[in-house]
Amino acid sequence: MKAPIIEIFSSFQGEGPYIGQRQIFVRFAGCNLDCSYCDTNKSKSEKSGKSMTVEEVVDEINRLKTPDCKVVSFTGGEPSLYPDFISEVSERIDLKTLLETNGTLPDNINRIKNLNIVSLDIKLPEHFDNDYDKTIFDNEIKSLHLLMAKSILVYCKIVTLPTTKTNTIKEVIEKLSESTINNELQIDIQPSSPLSDWKGNTWKLFKFSEIAGEYFEVSTIPQIHPILNIE
Structure with missing residues (x-):
């Protein structure tokens, strides 16, 4: 079994509640969406990756392991395009697994074995240059439901732009709350990089937090990779 891999590297987690923790990242090539703010454009096409076997990926993970690293993060692109490959890798390593996903492929996500943590992006209409397909949100909800049914730790990340409207x-947030999702769900508001673009609009981040906080636990966490100048 093979999959297109952009890179495998060790770094600090730069997003979400595990920010600052050392992780090994396996970045897959290929994505089913085309978000305008994407910071890994090179990973959108499957052709940009190197075809690697499960054994090769596992060997590289083991080579990169350090005492402070407890988690492997499958990222992309969209890693859930390769559910069987991820399952095979997960079964052969002794680290926890984190899936960074757009959540739009619930059937694929449901096939992935040995998942411990899922970071699920909630996409906004403004994330796309073309018309927003409402099935994107519907599928994100389906993914949340199936992950929670399996008692997998899942949190939602919402990337916001300086142009994002409070409405x-x-x-x-109201649609998330109206679903059958447990209200203990963690919501992470992530202001887009660079942070200098937010000059004059940082007040919006406080408002976004207030809105989400009416229903869920919420944190506002920017990406630290640009700040530390690391991958």
């Missing part, structure tokens, strides 16, 4: 966040 947009309110609508998304």
